[in-house]
Amino acid sequence: MQNRYNTKLNVNHRLVTLATMVAFSCTLARAQDSTQTAENQKPDAPARRIQKMFVPGFLTTQFQYNDAKGSPSTFAFSPVGVVAFPLVKVSDRLFMDAGVQLLQSGSGATASIGELVFYYKINPYMQAFMGNFSPRYGVYLGILDDFTNRFGTGVAPVGMGHGPQNQNGIGLMGAFQTGYSKLSYQVYVANGPQMNTTDTVSPGAASSAGKISYNSSDVNNLRSVGWHIGFLPLSNSSLEMVFSGEYTPNMGDANGNLTHVDGTTMAFGLNYYHAFGPLMFRAIGEYNQTQVENTSYTYLDPVNGKTTTSFNNLQSGWFGGITLRDIGAEKTFVRSLELAARLGAYTSPTAAPWGAPQINQTTVTLTYWFTWCIPLNLEYDVLTQSGTANKNVFSTIVYFRF
Amino acid sequence: MKKRNLFLFAAATAAIVLISVINGCKVPEAIASKSGAQLWAENCNRCHNAPDPLYYSDSQWDVAMEHMRVKALLTDVEVKKIATFLKASN
Numbered sequence: 001m002q003n004r005y006n007t008k009l010n011v012n013h014r015l016v017t018l019a020t021m022v023a024f025s026c027t028l029a030r031a032q033d034s035t036q037t038a039e040n041q042k043p044d045a046p047a048r049r050i051q052k053m054f055v056p057g058f059l060t061t062q063f064q065y066n067d068a069k070g071s072p073s074t075f076a077f078s079p080v081g082v083v084a085f086p087l088v089k090v091s092d093r094l095f096m097d098a099g100v101q102l103l104q105s106g107s108g109a110t111a112s113i114g115e116l117v118f119y120y121k122i123n124p125y126m127q128a129f130m131g132n133f134s135p136r137y138g139v140y141l142g143i144l145d146d147f148t149n150r151f152g153t154g155v156a157p158v159g160m161g162h163g164p165q166n167q168n169g170i171g172l173m174g175a176f177q178t179g180y181s182k183l184s185y186q187v188y189v190a191n192g193p194q195m196n197t198t199d200t201v202s203p204g205a206a207s208s209a210g211k212i213s214y215n216s217s218d219v220n221n222l223r224s225v226g227w228h229i230g231f232l233p234l235s236n237s238s239l240e241m242v243f244s245g246e247y248t249p250n251m252g253d254a255n256g257n258l259t260h261v262d263g264t265t266m267a268f269g270l271n272y273y274h275a276f277g278p279l280m281f282r283a284i285g286e287y288n289q290t291q292v293e294n295t296s297y298t299y300l301d302p303v304n305g306k307t308t309t310s311f312n313n314l315q316s317g318w319f320g321g322i323t324l325r326d327i328g329a330e331k332t333f334v335r336s337l338e339l340a341a342r343l344g345a346y347t348s349p350t351a352a353p354w355g356a357p358q359i360n361q362t363t364v365t366l367t368y369w370f371t372w373c374i375p376l377n378l379e380y381d382v383l384t385q386s387g388t389a390n391k392n393v394f395s396t397i398v399y400f401r402f
Numbered sequence: 403m404k405k406r407n408l409f410l411f412a413a414a415t416a417a418i419v420l421i422s423v424i425n426g427c428k429v430p431e432a433i434a435s436k437s438g439a440q441l442w443a444e445n446c447n448r449c450h451n452a453p454d455p456l457y458y459s460d461s462q463w464d465v466a467m468e469h470m471r472v473k474a475l476l477t478d479v480e481v482k483k484i485a486t487f488l489k490a491s492n
Contacts, residue, residue, distance in 0.1 A: 052461050054458075054461070085469070087465045087468070089464060089468050097468075097469055117472075119472055124478035127471075127472065142473075143473055143474065148449050173472065173475065176477055179430060180432075180433060230475055236444045237444045238448070372452065372453050372457070373451070
């Protein structure tokens with residue numbers, strides 16, 4: 001077990017070291033070229049201050065009606081949320097991107113930081129970044145959310161969002177043309193996820209041993225390595241295929257529990273759009289899965305005392321959807337409408353104490369776009385799960401972008 | 403599972419390298435000559451709707467395009483051309 005731990009440590013650090021060496025070798029190559037022309041260099045011109053700041057954001061609220069057989073129907077307006085993105089361009093090379101969220105809570109509000117990232121442009125094909133960031137993962141995480149989610153966000157999509165959440169770390173990212181195609185990438189080292197290794201269960205509740213969570217604090221001695229590759233094969237950039245993932249060699253906690261257990265999460269996705277005459281068509285889909293190495297989990301059950309269990313800690317999700325919009329219609333009202341339909345599912349480790357049967361989701365959304373970035377979503381979801389009554393949810397969501 | 407993950411990662415990387423070699427690093431004239439307007443229509447429709455150039459000021463577009471560089475993973479050429487187009491059109 002000790003040897004396996006060291007092997008993982010060496011592999012993890014070798015990969016990181018190799019990636020860093022490749023990155024800096026590119027920078028060194030450029031530096032070498034510039035020193036050869038040192039004799040002809042002109043004196044440095046005074047630096048021109050070009051710092052610019054911009055704070056876009058959005059305000060969102062929704063109304064939701066829930067109906068499930070055997071339960072009373074509910075309908076209510078949800079709390080209002082505001083998200084602001086302070087963006088600061090310090091220079092042509094330095095940029096800061098942040099996300100601050102304010103969610104109404106009664107007569108007050110809870111504040112949280114969505115992202116706080118600093119970027120440094122090394123060259124036209126590579127940027128270094130550091131901070132608390134949302135990794136690119138699949139089609140949606142790290143990029144597509146709020147008003148860009150054309151299928152609506154009234155009900156949390158069951159097939160997406162199962163991947164690396166915000167983490168603290170450092171990485172490299174960029175994009176470049178390869179002939180008629182394009183490639184984009186993101187690689188990073190971060191604190192990584194934390195698995196719940198032990199648990200004291202409350203009466204009536206299920207143990208959460210083996211569940212994964214992401215936070216900004218380091219809880220063990222090894223980092224996670226993540227990657228995202230985007231490939232756009234068509235010359236008009238209308239199709240993007242992505243492969244993302246994160247490998248964590250140590251899913252255990254700071255107390256030394258289950259430090260030999262590793263985990264990998266991966267996602268494959270595609271995003272395609274094309275205007276067939278006056279009809280704008282989009283197809284978006286993704287498959288994601290997270291696998292934690294087989295191990296035993298121990299938790300304190302209120303009835304049975306100390307309990308040990310083992311299960312295949314594999315969870316997976318998928319979704320696929322299309323949208324249609326008549327962009328050639330004469331009437332502005334018709335041109336502003338977009339119809340979307342999506343299927344999705346999520347499967348948790350069924351043998352886990354917190355496991356559950358697969359959840360299936362069918363979503364139909366009609367969106368009215370007031371402007372390019374202010375949508376009003378009318379969303380209808382049907383959620384089905386073996387052993388529970390079907391849920392029918394109607395949501396009205398508005399994102400007011402500023 | 404670990405071996406399969408490594409195999410998938412290696413296969414994906416090999417495929418990307420092969421595609422890059424086949425395509426070559428030289429940018430074809432048809433791609434290099436694309437205007438900012440064309441790049442705006444192609445790239446800005448992929449995730450959200452293409453933004454109205456009148457929506458923000460020149461200074462705001464400068465900053466917004468850096469945000470798009472890191473979010474949408476646009477190339478350096480695309481960022482510069484689209485920013486120039488948006489500022490010229492507002």
